[in-house]
Amino acid sequence: MSSDVAAVAPPLTRREFLYYLWGASIALFMAEMGGALVWFAFPRFKEGEFGGIINVPIADIPPPDAGPKDFPAARIWLVNIGEGRLSDGRQPDEYAIKPGVKALYKICVHLGCLYKWVPTNDRFECPCHGSKYLTTGARIDGPATRNLDAFPFEFVDAQGNVLAKSGLMGSGKVEEGDAVEIPEGAVALRIDTGQRIQGAPNTEPGGGT
Ligand code: FES
Incomplete structure (x- = not known):
């Protein structure tokens, strides 16, 4: 076999x-x-919507020391701190500020209401419990216990090259960031609304209305 x-x-x-x-x-x-x-x-945020990158033409940035500009879809108040703001006596001494642009998150850091810009008082005021903030983001009164949150950003030229950026753009850090002046040749501001920067702790004076 x-x-x-x-x-x-x-x-x-x-x-x-x-x-x-x-x-x-x-x-x-x-x-x-x-x-x-x-x-x-x-996250699946598209460019141009909250949570993604918001592009703002330089022409849409308010001039130094002008009132803040509202960007409702981006949930941002865009501010441009000039020499006048630097010498504002209401600015708390312990928070050194620089001139330039900041992108402030529109939500009150106390309990999440939408705070408003009140031109006659030259400050932001929250209608819910009375927290008040300067355009620098500094809390100056009310029950909130820190400065306003903000978003990191970068300035780009016509070719998309980054000319300057807030120190926290892309860093993953969450500490309060400095303002940045508009650099020569910048055509747009790119704001990363997916990376919120927490305002610095600030409780003095406390509890006012
Ligand atoms: S939510 Fe703004 S002060 Fe309370």
Whole structure:
């Protein structure tokens, strides 16, 4: 008799077939769950909408010491701190400020109301519990316990080259950032509304209205 007859695998039993089918279903389910987790884990903000990069033409930035400019869709008050603001006696001494642009988040850092710009008092005021802030972002009164939050940004030229940026752009840090003056040749400001910078702690004077 010949001994080189090829061995033939026995057919799957019904039990084995169901076992493999069950395993494949579990593997498929896990792969779908993994994909869903990745989908939800990464933000999907488009450029130009809140949560993504907001492009602001230089012409839309208010002049130094003018009132702030409202960008409702971006949830930003854009301010330009000039020499007049630097010498504002209401500015708390412990928060050194620089001239230039800041992109302030429009939400009050106390309990989340929308604060307003009040030109007659030359300051932001929150209608909910009376916190008050200067255009530098400094809290000067009310129950809030820190300065306003802001967003990091960068100035770019017509080719998209970065000419200057706030110290925190892309850094992942959350400390209060400095203002940055508009550099020569800048055509646009790019604000990253996906990376909020927390205002510095500030509780003096406290509890006013
Ligand atoms: S939410 Fe603005 S002062 Fe309370």
